[in-house]
Amino acid sequence: MDQWTELYKEVSLIAKTELGRIAATAFITAVTMLGMKLLQKRARLASIANLDMARHRRNFVLAKNLVLITAVVIVGTIWASKIAGAALSLAAVAGAVLIVSKEFLANLLGGIMLAISKPYGIGDFIQLEGISGRVVDSDMLVTTLAETLESHQMTGRSVSLPHSLLLVRPVRNLTATGNFMINIMTIAVYPSEDLLAQEAALLKAAETVCAPWLAEADRHLRRVSSHELVDLPSAQPEILIQLNSALEYTMALRYCCRPNDRVQVEQSVLRIYLRTRTPFNAPMIAL
DSSP states (O other), X not given: OHHHHHHHHHHHHHHTSHHHHHHHHHHHHHXXXXXXXXXXXXXXXXXXXXOOHHHHHHHHHHHHHHHHHHXXXXXXXXXXXXXXXXXXXXXXXXXXXXXXXXXXXXXXHHHHHHHHHOOOOTTOEEEETTEEEEEEEEOSSEEEEEEEOTTOOEEEEEEEEETTHHHHSOEEETTTTTTSEEEXXXXXXXXXXXHHHHHHHHHHHHHHHHGGGHHHXXXXXXXXXXXXXXXXXXXXXXXXXXXXETXXXXXXXXXXXXXXXXXXXXXHHHXXXXXXXXXXXXXXXXX
């Protein structure tokens, strides 16, 4: 009993030293990372078993946040005395710096959030603050985009976006699925046209162009769906018909391709469709 008491006292003394705190922090970090890996593996197994993906996704996110919060609380408790001492000395400095360099700190915080949450990476096509482009560079303060049009056509201009926008504006990652992305192309038709014939022609054109990579893209989307615990559509082209008005219908073609090939694929589909669609003479509309 005395041996255990002595051992406990020695461990307590070590824990109060700088080396002990660092060792304890490293241990908690390792346990947290291991726990996250186990939770992610369990969620993947559940998705492979075709269980309720949405429920398992919610459970995974809840468990992940609980593990992270617990780790932060434990580490904060370990360093509580140091944090309390440093907080008082830093308070005045932080207040002055906040007033002088508000924008710099906002950009820095946005860069930290980018590093932690990773909403996009180099090479991704994103939309932020109404600007679309491909990410070509990113540091702690700004992200640089090669600007593109809606069809991913490069304009030859670059845009630098401050990371402070990430704190207050939503960012849309158009290539979040990785090697293959899902695109939507809309085509207007008159209600008096043979809508089914035009739909068949457009679908056939898409299937002809996308056939070489359909199987690979479908496997890739299934892997992403299983890994990220989200429901992604099939890579198979599909058409949805939207009734916009009495003068115009819209066929929305959903297809899958590699991010760099989007413009070429869209143009190829359009050209085949225009060659094979049912001819139609548009009615004259009096102005």
